[in-house]
Amino acid sequence: xxxxxxxxxxxxxxxxxxxxxxxxxxxxxxxxxxxxxxxxxxxxxxxxxxxxxxxxxxxxxxxxxxxxxxxxxxxxxxxxxxxxxxxxxxxxxxxxxxxxxxxxxxxxxxxxxxxxxxxxxxxxxxxxxxxxxxxxxxxxxxxxxxxxxxxxxxxxxxxxxxxxxxxxxxxxxxxxxxxxxxxxxxxxxxxxxxxxxxxxxxxxxxxxxxxxxxxxxxxxxxxxxxxxxxxxxxxxxxxxxxxxxxxxxxxxxxxxxxxxxxxxxxxxxxxxxxxxxxxxxxxxxxxxxxxxxxxxxxxxxxxxxxxxxxxxxxxxxxxxxxxxxxxxxxxxxxxxxxxxxxxxxxxxxxxxxxxxxxxxxxxxxxxxxxxxxxxxxxxxxxxxxxxxxxxxxxxxxxxxxxxxxxxxxxxxxxxxxxxxxxxxxxxxxxxxxxxxxxxxxxxxxxxxxxxxxxxxxxxxxxxxxxxxxxxxxxxxxxx
Numbered sequence: 232x233x234x235x236x237x238x239x240x241x242x243x244x245x246x247x248x249x250x251x252x253x254x255x256x257x258x259x260x261x262x263x264x265x266x267x268x269x270x271x272x273x274x275x276x277x278x279x280x281x282x283x284x285x286x287x288x289x290x291x292x293x294x295x296x297x298x299x300x301x302x303x304x305x306x307x308x309x310x311x312x313x314x315x316x317x318x319x320x321x322x323x324x325x326x327x328x329x330x331x332x333x334x335x336x337x338x339x340x341x342x343x344x345x346x347x348x349x350x351x352x353x354x355x356x357x358x359x360x361x362x363x364x365x366x367x368x369x370x371x372x373x374x375x376x377x378x379x380x381x382x383x384x385x386x387x388x389x390x391x392x393x394x395x396x397x398x399x400x401x402x403x404x405x406x407x408x409x410x411x412x413x414x415x416x417x418x419x420x421x422x423x424x425x426x427x428x429x430x431x432x433x434x435x436x437x438x439x440x441x442x443x444x445x446x447x448x449x450x451x452x453x454x455x456x457x458x459x460x461x462x463x464x465x466x467x468x469x470x471x472x473x474x475x476x477x478x479x480x481x482x483x484x485x486x487x488x489x490x491x492x493x494x495x496x497x498x499x500x501x502x503x504x505x506x507x508x509x510x511x512x513x514x515x516x517x518x519x520x521x522x523x524x525x526x527x528x529x530x531x532x533x534x535x536x537x538x539x540x541x542x543x544x545x546x547x548x549x550x551x552x553x554x555x556x557x558x559x560x561x562x563x564x565x566x567x568x569x570x571x572x573x574x575x576x577x578x579x580x581x582x583x584x585x586x587x588x589x590x591x592x593x594x595x596x597x598x599x600x601x602x603x604x605x606x607x608x609x610x611x612x613x614x615x616x617x618x619x620x621x622x623x624x625x626x627x628x629x630x631x632x633x634x635x636x637x638x639x640x641x642x643x644x645x646x647x648x649x650x651x652x653x654x655x656x657x658x659x660x661x662x663x664x665x666x667x668x669x670x671x672x673x674x675x676x677x678x679x680x681x682x683x684x685x686x687x688x689x690x691x692x693x694x695x696x697x698x699x700x701x702x703x704x705x706x707x708x709x710x
Contacts, residue, residue, distance in 0.1 A: 233397070238438045239466045240446075241395035244430040245408055246386050247418040248356060249292045255355045255385035256283030256325065263424045267378035275383035277321025282512050289385035290332075290518060291526035292417035293353045296387050297333030298527045299415045300348045306517040307332040307352070309510040318358030318377050326354035326388075328507045332516065338391075338411070339535040340403050341558040347392030358382035359425075381425075387417070393432070393443070398462040402455045405429055410534045410562055422453050429458050433465045435473065444469070445479040449486050449493055461486040465493050537561045544570055545579045556587035563594045571602045577609045585609060589626055596630030604629060608636035612695075620692035621645040645693070653686075653694055657702045660685040672707045679703060 233239045251261050257274035273281040297304050310328040331352035337345045358379040365371025389408065395401050409420040409427055420427045429452045434444035449465055452458045464486075469479050484493040518526070532540070541557050542549050549557060560566045565586050572582035590597050590605075608629060612622040617640060625639050660682055661668045671678040679700055686694045 233435065233438075233466055234470045236438050237435050237466075237470050238440075239396055239398075239462070240393045240434045240436060240443060241397075241401055241462060242393040242432045242446075243391045243395065243401060243404060244432065244448075245389045245391075245405065246356075246428045246430075247296075247389065247412050247420065248426045249289050249385040249387060249417055250419060251286055251288045251292065251385055253286060254383040255286050255289050255353070256383055259383065261384050262380075263421075263426070265380055267376075267380060270380040271382070276379060277319070283325065283510075285513060285516070286385060289353065290516065291522075292385075292415075293332055293351070293387050294518065294523055294526040295415045295417045295530060296389070296412065297336065297351050298530070299411050299533050300333065300336040300338055300351060300389070302333035302336030302348060302351060304333055304518075304523060305330070306515060308515045309353075309513045310507045311510050312354075313506040314504075316357050317375075318360045318379070319382055320358075320379070324355060324357065325510050325513070327352035330515075338404065338407060340400070340407055341535075341538065341554070342403075344400070346394045346404055349390045349392055351387050351389040354386050354388055356381050356384040356386050393434075398459040398466070401431065401462050402459045405455055405458055406562065407534060414533055415530055422455070425453065428453055431458065431462050431465070433462055433469070434479070435466055435469045444473075445481050447479065447482045447484050447493075449484050450496070452486055457486060457488055460488075460491060461493060464491060468493065534561050537566050541566050541569060541583075544573050545583060553583065556583050559587045559591055563591050563597075565590055565594070565597055568597070568600070568602055568605050572606050572609050575606045575610070577606065577613050581613055582609060585612075585622075585626075589623055590630070593627075593630045599633065600630060601633065604633070604636055611636060611640065615695035615698050616640075617645055618687065618692055618695050620687065653690075653698055654702060656686055656689050656694065657682070657699060657706070660689065661703075661706060671703065 253259060254261050254275055257272050259272050259275055260270045262270065274283060294304055307327050308330040309325055312324045312326045312328070313322070314324065316322055316324065331350045333351035334349070336348035336351070338348060339345050358377055359381050361376045361378070362369050362372035363376060364373035369375070391404065395404055409422070412418040412420045412427065418426055422428070431449045431452060432446045433449065434446040436442055436444045447465060447469070449461045452461055465484070472479050480498070482498060483496045485496050486493055538557050538561050541561065542554075545553065545557070560569055560583070568590065569582050569586045572586075573579050608622065608626060611617045611625075612619065617625060621640065621643070624643060625636050625645070628634070628639050629636055664682070664685070667678050667681055671682070682703055683696050683699045686699045687696075
């Protein structure tokens with residue numbers, strides 16, 4: 232939330248590395264974590280006489296991203312962006328400037344809000360500099376180490392419109408964008424490895440004003456948590472500056488994770504500072520219709536479409552908490568399990584709740600889970616063979632080791648209570664709780680949970696909650 236009377240205006244620039252086998256303009260291997268300076272050649276080291284050759288696969292991935300973000304795909308031109316890059320030997324970056332490949336798109340958030348996409352253009356990555364000593368910052372370091380393995384790795388930079396109004400919305404946007412990148416097959420979206428990095432442009436203005444404030448760019452945020460914290464701090468900092476009578480300086484700033492503050496790096500560059508001019512060693516990029524169709528062929532549905540499909544399977548009407556559960560299972564790629572269960576006749580509410588809670592708690596275990604075994608497990612709870620407590624214990628082992636849920640339940644001694652035994656236990660619990668029973672019979676259905684808890688305690692978790700409710704209704708009808 233912005234301070235009272237103020238509104239934040241936020242735009243994000245997201246750099247995502249593409250999942251190509253080789254770099255953007257040469258045949259060097261594109262891989263994370265290799266021995267430093269082993270994936271290099273004259274082209275990515277910028278040696279005299281070397282010439283770039285465009286990676287066709289990178290263009291295909293860029294068009295996939297543009298398609299997924301509802302962009303218009305246009306003919307484009309590569310430019311040289313001149314800047315002092317300490318980890319880019321040729322001291323310029325090949326990028327796209329005023330004629331990018333993807334323009335004028337939008338991204339839909341889980342709450343159906345749309346954020347505009349200004350452009351999503353192709354460029355090459357820089358190398359990586361490690362500052363040794365002084366806490367890893369350049370001003371206090373004893374020396375620096377440069378790894379050129381990343382120099383020349385293909386990137387797509389995705390620039391949003393300034394449509395974001397809070398740190399929470401920024402996190403939602405970044406999470407949704409990451410899911411789209413992964414679903415498109417163009418990137419793995421691993422922020423912890425630098426495959427996806429976020430720069431946040433933040434400004435503030437009086438609430439209700441149409442004027443744009445002076446923006447500051449917070450660079451290289453490599454986690455959703457850091458993104459949110461940095462934006463919240465920057466909003467508060469800028470508001471404090473203006474309210475104290477000062478003026479916000481247009482700057483590029485660094486996020487200090489340990490101290491929880493942004494720190495000025497340099498004055499913010501403008502386009503003219505980079506002295507863009509067309510890259511003379513590359514021809515304009517103009518993929519024809521068949522090339523575009525080939526590039527996007529085989530792309531699966533994007534997260535927003537998968538959420539809509541799941542909501543439709545859930546009979547179309549879902550509560551706010553249900554929508555959160557839908558977003559969770561889609562984000563974790565578990566919506567296929569929910570769909571399989573519903574199509575097999577499992578109650579939609581049970582299928583969604585168990586997947587969004589118990590299965591999602593061990594998302595890694597679900598990667599090796601047999602959908603048939605998962606449906607069989609859900610059916611055992613759905614039909615009252617397993618209580619909720621027993622079902623959770625069976626799922627834990629199913630996720631850990633796999634196997635047949637019925638065999639796991641038998642090995643644990645989980646058996647459904649005989650109907651006459653359950654009737655007797657419910658009757659005893661009702662007799663011991665006359666006040667609660669009277670209120671339940673008068674229509675206070677919330678007390679069903681009280682009775683279920685008492686029966687579970689008496690049966691050591693063997694009773695089925697569904698069977699307990701059925702027996703309570705039978706008893707109350709005759710009361």
